[in-house]
Amino acid sequence: MEHVSRWEKDITDELLALENQSARRSLVLTENADQTWLTIEGQRMLNLASNNYLGLAGDERLKHAMIEAIQHYGVGSTSSRLIVGSHPLYDKAEKELIKWKHAEAGIIVNSGYVANVGVISALTGRDDVVFSDKLNHASIVDGIVLSRAKHRRYRHKNLNHLEALLQREPIEKRKLIVTDTVFSMDGDIADLKGLVELKERYNALLMVDEAHATGVYGENGTGYAEMEHLQSKVDIQMGTFSKALGSYGAYVVGEKWLIDYLINRMRSLIYTTALPPAVLGSIIKSIEIVQQAGKERQSLHDLTYYFRSELLRNGFNICSSETQIVPILVGENDRSIQFAKLLQQEGIAAIPVRPPTVPEKESRVRFTITSAQAREDINWALDRIIYVGKSLGVI
Incomplete structure (x- = not known):
């Protein structure tokens, strides 16, 4: 029993350390993640977090x-x-x-x-x-x-x-x-x-x-x-x-x-x-x-270019993104969590990415664009991202 207790204590201490570093992760129940909009803990959000780039997951x-x-x-x-x-x-x-x-x-x-x-x-x-x-x-x-x-x-x-x-x-x-x-x-x-x-x-x-x-x-x-x-x-x-x-x-x-x-x-x-x-x-x-999805690919590239351009124009650091994966570099772990939480409150599903997935001091919120999204959805999201970015001093 003492052996088991030692394991439990050491692992509990490690989890607490992760918590103190704003690095602890947990699973979040998500509904309708194959669609443009999803639901997390009862709240409807625009899905800017999935890898469903051509919108085929629910086809x-x-x-x-x-x-x-x-x-x-x-x-x-x-x-x-x-x-x-x-x-x-x-x-x-x-x-x-x-x-x-x-x-x-x-x-x-x-x-x-x-x-x-x-x-x-x-x-x-x-x-x-x-x-x-x-x-x-x-x-x-x-x-x-x-x-x-x-x-x-x-x-x-x-x-x-x-x-x-x-x-x-x-x-x-x-x-x-x-x-x-x-x-x-x-x-x-x-x-x-x-x-x-x-x-x-x-x-x-x-x-x-x-x-x-x-x-x-x-x-x-x-x-x-x-x-x-x-x-x-x-x-x-x-x-x-x-x-x-x-x-x-x-x-x-x-x-x-x-x-x-x-x-x-x-x-x-x-x-x-x-x-x-x-x-x-x-x-x-x-x-x-x-092989027949050329139109969807072009739509994805067009939306992505527009999204990146607008973030850059408003002063965000999007690293060196040139694809449908668009991070906003925030820096500290707790700040990235706060940024993502405020975006979720605004109705945008965006996930904070922290070390060890990325280097220390390079925590970010990562967005992904899909061809299933409409330009008006992207504009709606950009307004809220800019608002939250300014309120947190990210831009």
Whole structure:
């Protein structure tokens, strides 16, 4: 009993410390989060916090596809994919994925976190080196830690620093460069052309995380690599179906040797239950829909440009955002919480983001725009953001 009490005391003390630092988190019950407006604790709010970039999460076509899959295949997948969980919808979904991404091979896994942790830890080990942008997603960092490879973090988007780090490693070392394309907290975009040049110059592999770019960029919504005409130059592409595509799960595409190897060595694929049929049914339909969503993509880019421009014009610090992810830098934890709370009282769902998700002293309120929002909704929100920003001295 004393042993258990010690655990409880230490953890309670740590939670109290987080509380005192305005860093403690809690779950909030949210209704209708797939729509333009949502309800939190009984209050109706404009949804400026979700990743439903093309408004597909509540799409009737996806709902129908899920129901149809359940009626035909049942609810559960019953096992991992290497046992009996790789049912026919996986085969169909992966064929559609490969065709859409113009890839040699591809595999669907349970989430973006599962993909990044699994790919990096499968491909690299103690004798390898991984070069990672300082602002990469936590799942990339965790994958590197789990791999036990040498971890070299380069300053955010600083290719000179990356090259200097590459030059320090012996030519015979296996090297992997990993980056987000759209960075989830600052809303800026990696220099993909520059990264391709460096990976070729130093004989490295290049892996990109397209989670926030899939569906949003490229003529067919396949991501930023497509928009830059660099799909054939990027060795490993990871993306998700859970953001712009409105469903769930993630994908990895690349050459056949890569995918074959992951099937044999990717522990987060091998040792987890397969996705349920309903999810795969919606993935197949979402891949079809997203290729025809050029109008929605353009609407998203137009709204985002307008939103960013108005915030800048009124004096807000939006970091280096150039995408649908638009942070307002506030600074201290308690101030970001206060800013978000006042916005919620005004009817805007905006979430404070604090360390360790972002660096110390760089707490922010992060907004995300979707194509489902109307210009009048954005103007309504801007009026309130400006009002709260002035009242708190943020601007």
